[in-house]
Amino acid sequence: MNQRKMGDLLPRLIPILAVLLALLVGAVMLALLGTNPWEAYRALFIGAFGSTNALADTIVKATPLLFVGLGICIAFRGGVLNIGGEGQLVTGAIAATAVALAVPTWPGWIIVLMSLSAGMLAGAIWGGIAGLLKAHLNVNEILSTIMLNYIAVFGMNYLLRGPMMDPLQIKLGSFTPQTARLPRSVDLPRLIPTRLHLGAAIAVVLAFAVYVLLWRTTIGFRIRTVGKNLRAALAAGINTKRYMVLSLLLAGAFAGLGGAVEVLGLHHRMFTDGSAFGFTGSAGFNGIVAALFGQLHPIGTIPAAFLLGALLTGANKMQRVMQVPSALIGALSGLIVLLVVGSEIFHRRQIRRADKRNSELEDAVDAKEDS
Amino acid sequence: MSTSIIEQVQVKELVARGIVKQFPGVLASDHVNFDVHSGEIHTLLGENGAGKSTLMKILYGMYRPDAGEVLINGTPVRFHSPLDAIRQGIGMVHQHFMLVPTFTVAENVALGLPSSRRVVLDLDIVSRRIEELAKTYGLHVDPQAKVWQLSVGEQQRVEILKVLYRGASLLILDEPTAVLTPQEVEEFSETLRRMINEGHAIVFISHKLHEVLALSDRITVLRNGRVVDTVLAADATKEGLARLMVGREVILQVEHPEVTYGDVRLAVHGLSANGDSGLPALRGVDLEVRASEILGLAGVSGNGQKELAEVIAGMRSSTSGQVFFDGTDVTGSLPGKLLDHGLSYIPEERMVDGTVRDFSVEENLILKDHHRQPYAHGVFMDFTKIASESDRLIEAFDIRTPSRHTPLKSLSGGNIQKLILARELSRNPSVLVAAQPTRGLDVSATEYVHRRLIEQRSAGTATLLISEDLDEILNLADRIAVIYEGRIMGIVERGNVDVEQIGLMMAGVSEQTTK
Numbered sequence: 001m002n003q004r005k006m007g008d009l010l011p012r013l014i015p016i017l018a019v020l021l022a023l024l025v026g027a028v029m030l031a032l033l034g035t036n037p038w039e040a041y042r043a044l045f046i047g048a049f050g051s052t053n054a055l056a057d058t059i060v061k062a063t064p065l066l067f068v069g070l071g072i073c074i075a076f077r078g079g080v081l082n083i084g085g086e087g088q089l090v091t092g093a094i095a096a097t098a099v100a101l102a103v104p105t106w107p108g109w110i111i112v113l114m115s116l117s118a119g120m121l122a123g124a125i126w127g128g129i130a131g132l133l134k135a136h137l138n139v140n141e142i143l144s145t146i147m148l149n150y151i152a153v154f155g156m157n158y159l160l161r162g163p164m165m166d167p168l169q170i171k172l173g174s175f176t177p178q179t180a181r182l183p184r185s186v187d188l189p190r191l192i193p194t195r196l197h198l199g200a201a202i203a204v205v206l207a208f209a210v211y212v213l214l215w216r217t218t219i220g221f222r223i224r225t226v227g228k229n230l231r232a233a234l235a236a237g238i239n240t241k242r243y244m245v246l247s248l249l250l251a252g253a254f255a256g257l258g259g260a261v262e263v264l265g266l267h268h269r270m271f272t273d274g275s276a277f278g279f280t281g282s283a284g285f286n287g288i289v290a291a292l293f294g295q296l297h298p299i300g301t302i303p304a305a306f307l308l309g310a311l312l313t314g315a316n317k318m319q320r321v322m323q324v325p326s327a328l329i330g331a332l333s334g335l336i337v338l339l340v341v342g343s344e345i346f347h348r349r350q351i352r353r354a355d356k357r358n359s360e361l362e363d364a365v366d367a368k369e370d371s
Numbered sequence: 372m373s374t375s376i377i378e379q380v381q382v383k384e385l386v387a388r389g390i391v392k393q394f395p396g397v398l399a400s401d402h403v404n405f406d407v408h409s410g411e412i413h414t415l416l417g418e419n420g421a422g423k424s425t426l427m428k429i430l431y432g433m434y435r436p437d438a439g440e441v442l443i444n445g446t447p448v449r450f451h452s453p454l455d456a457i458r459q460g461i462g463m464v465h466q467h468f469m470l471v472p473t474f475t476v477a478e479n480v481a482l483g484l485p486s487s488r489r490v491v492l493d494l495d496i497v498s499r500r501i502e503e504l505a506k507t508y509g510l511h512v513d514p515q516a517k518v519w520q521l522s523v524g525e526q527q528r529v530e531i532l533k534v535l536y537r538g539a540s541l542l543i544l545d546e547p548t549a550v551l552t553p554q555e556v557e558e559f560s561e562t563l564r565r566m567i568n569e570g571h572a573i574v575f576i577s578h579k580l581h582e583v584l585a586l587s588d589r590i591t592v593l594r595n596g597r598v599v600d601t602v603l604a605a606d607a608t609k610e611g612l613a614r615l616m617v618g619r620e621v622i623l624q625v626e627h628p629e630v631t632y633g634d635v636r637l638a639v640h641g642l643s644a645n646g647d648s649g650l651p652a653l654r655g656v657d658l659e660v661r662a663s664e665i666l667g668l669a670g671v672s673g674n675g676q677k678e679l680a681e682v683i684a685g686m687r688s689s690t691s692g693q694v695f696f697d698g699t700d701v702t703g704s705l706p707g708k709l710l711d712h713g714l715s716y717i718p719e720e721r722m723v724d725g726t727v728r729d730f731s732v733e734e735n736l737i738l739k740d741h742h743r744q745p746y747a748h749g750v751f752m753d754f755t756k757i758a759s760e761s762d763r764l765i766e767a768f769d770i771r772t773p774s775r776h777t778p779l780k781s782l783s784g785g786n787i788q789k790l791i792l793a794r795e796l797s798r799n800p801s802v803l804v805a806a807q808p809t810r811g812l813d814v815s816a817t818e819y820v821h822r823r824l825i826e827q828r829s830a831g832t833a834t835l836l837i838s839e840d841l842d843e844i845l846n847l848a849d850r851i852a853v854i855y856e857g858r859i860m861g862i863v864e865r866g867n868v869d870v871e872q873i874g875l876m877m878a879g880v881s882e883q884t885t886k
């Protein structure tokens with residue numbers, strides 16, 4: 001029994017070990033650049049957790065990661081890969097902004113609900129398109145979601161430089177590509193007097209909702225069946241195409257909602273630097289890491305997103321305090337992604353190996369690998 | 372075996388003493404003593420989940436025992452992987468074949484072995500050696516043929532050739548005959564006899580008692596991981612063995628009560644479909660099954676049975692023709708719609724179409740009805756009901772599992788089949804398509820399934836029973852249709868069965884219909 005518990009615990013520790021290893025390698029890189037790694041990491045830690053403000057910033061950073069990550073949990077469980085978080089965040093944000101700007105005089109809470117729904121819907125459509133392409137035309141969803149990211153960015157740039165540009169910017173002649181500020185009545189309430197807004201709480205509540213969806217409802221049962229064995233799912237009467245589309249659609253919906261929340265809770269307007277990154281800060285990709293880090297479990301994704309948020313926030317501060325080149329921060333977070341994902345893949349392979357050993361296939365595989 | 376690639380010892384005698392293997396919740400081997408020596412066939416017999424495969428996997432180095440020792444020619448050995456076992460001259464043919472379909476026979480045999488020309492392939496040498504072996508042991512197969520073109524029986528010969536090629540002197544054969552036709556079993560027995568004459572030792576697993584009696588020298592019966600007895604085949608009887616295995620009397624033949632047939636429930640008209648390779652597998656099949664009737668479909672495997680079952684179950688599309696359920700045209704419908712019409716389907720490929728490996732026993736049991744009462748109310752699943760129903764089915768169908776939460780993949784082969792049967796039969800189907808429903812089941816489970824099929828028949832189910840086991844069809848079917856190369860050769864009433872004639876039709880010889 002004890003042995004079993006150890007066996008269960010180890011895989012959960014692997015991501016943590018991966019982060020520690022990444023920090024270790026980062027320390028070596030810092031030392032080589034002539035920075036004191038200890039000091040640097042202290043700055044990172046303080047930057048992420050050192051004050052109420054820092055902690056609030058960490059959570060604010062983690063929020064979109066959690067939204068995207070929840071969608072990723074659903075998609076992965078349904079056997080589809082969603083690389084389209086960036087595009088879905090962007091379309092969600094644009095839709096939310098457009099709705100809020102269209103009816104500025106309505107009661108705030110109605111606009112908030114409409115705006116969040118619009119964001120969710122837009123993201124769902126963006127994900128759903130990839131789902132439809134996969135289910136009916138057999139288009140690989142990795143390719144289609146990446147393409148859809150580009151389309152979303154082009155759309156965003158066009159709208160913010162054209163029809164949706166802030167009239168004030170036009171009047172001033174500065175033509176900054178951003179929309180007008182949304183009416184203050186739609187600002188999401190602050191949780192404490194920091195930048196921390198209601199969005200984080202919404203995301204956490206939704207994490208539990210996703211758990212219920214996946215493991216307590218027939219919809220989740222079907223999504224998981226399709227993800228595990230397509231033919232058995234079909235034989236069980238499940239409309240496999242529909243559920244493939246649904247998995248991507250839900251993944252898009254969560255990311256889209258994440259984009260809407262970013263607008264209403266944090267930026268209060270939509271803006272662009274020409275790329276998706278300017279608005280998303282790569283949350284669409286980091287959300288995937290958060291979900292993998294959280295073992296593709298919605299509840300596990302909560303602390304995973306938080307840790308990743310801390311790392312991003314802290315690294316930012318570290319960069320400013322220690323004057324380390326920003327490329328190093330990029331390298332560090334890349335390293336963590338690599339190690340986390342790598343350890344995840346490694347772990348899966350180990351499980352598969354163990355399975356194989358039990359399932360009589362082992363030496364066939366060995367034979368193939370040997371040859 | 373001078374040409375053998377790997378330096379090996381000849382296994383004169385293998386002795387396993389006090390083998391213990393514990394899995395979570397199951398003691399799969401409980402102080403097992405077992406031995407086999409050159410020149411004999413020693414059969415392992417036991418119910419599904421008795422621990423036969425586990426013991427064999429221990430001898431083959433796939434599992435490490437918790438206690439006990441294995442001696443070869445008197446010397447204790449320790450295997451860390453099958454590679455160690457292969458080096459000691461042990462070979463195993465698993466129930467599920469592990470050949471690469473797009474490779475030739477020779478390529479499959481050579482796979483994973485060093486070439487005698489180092490980096491240059493020596494397939495010509497391999498082919499020659501295969502032909503030699505094939506001649507010695509009567510394992511006829513063309514070394515140049517691609518594996519996907521071979522029948523199941525031929526593939527099995529390749530598996531055995533592969534093991535022999537590696538110079539094994541002890542062969543472990545886990546349910547090798549489950550997939551063979553009666554004629555193939557004959558050839559197979561001949562091969563085994565030649566092998567023991569050459570001094571090989573063979574461990575054989577099968578659930579078919581007549582085969583076991585005909586082939587074995589000694590028989591060891593396992594029950595719940597323990598050895599019940601080891602007997603000489605010459606002294607054993609079918610009934611006696613069944614009693615040893617199960618611990619009670621087993622009725623080997625079920626009753627076949629009179630029924631009145633109802634309306635036609637399942638009808639297939641002019642049905643054609645392609646096989647996986649894209650070539651026609653069904654060529655205009657016509658069949659009708661009435662309520663309370665079992666239509667047996669006999670035939671050598673690979674003559675379109677699998678495709679027919681799949682088209683009816685909505686898992687494969689047809690190229691022409693129609694399928695009717697209760698007079699409604701359901702051609703091309705998704706399985707979901709067919710399930711609503713009362714279809715139950717026991718697929719031939721249980722791990723691919725019938726179950727989800729990574730799901731628990733309970734999730735697999737509710738796979739087809741997860742959205743219906745009592746398992747769900749609206750979209751929410753009712754886990755109390757799921758638990759109680761699962762436990763009831765586990766009990767009723769005697770599925771040997773530590774709990775309903777156990778992942779399906781750790782169940783024994785026969786118990787996975789029982790789970791599928793539990794799910795499909797408990798739905799009280801109006802049409803049942805059963806492909807090889809008792810493949811891999813032990814005698815008592817087979818008896819139980821036969822009884823359940825007859826019960827369903829009395830309850831009005833229209834059953835299409837596809838089986839390579841002619842005895843099973845003769846026992847259960849009201850009418851017998853014979854399929855050959857995708858065509859129905861004829862349909863015979865239960866009353867006037869001529870086994871000889873059915874055999875001929877299975878071989879595609881006679882095309883006359885006996886009405």
Ligand SMILES: Nc1ncnc2c1ncn2[C@@H]1O[C@H](COP(=O)(O)OP(=O)(O)OP(=O)(O)O)[C@@H](O)[C@H]1O
Pocket residue numbers: 358394395397398399417418419420421422423424425426771772781782783784785786811813
């Ligand atoms: N890898 C595993 N993990 C957990 N339990 C296992 C594993 N392999 C086998 N078992 C359990 O051990 C018991 C014996 O299984 P085994 O496969 O040896 O049965 P068997 O005699 O070969 O049955 P069958 O005739 O159905 O093939 C079963 O209860 C099975 O559930």
Ligand SMILES: [Mg+2]
Pocket residue numbers: 423424425783784785
């Ligand atoms: Mg077995």
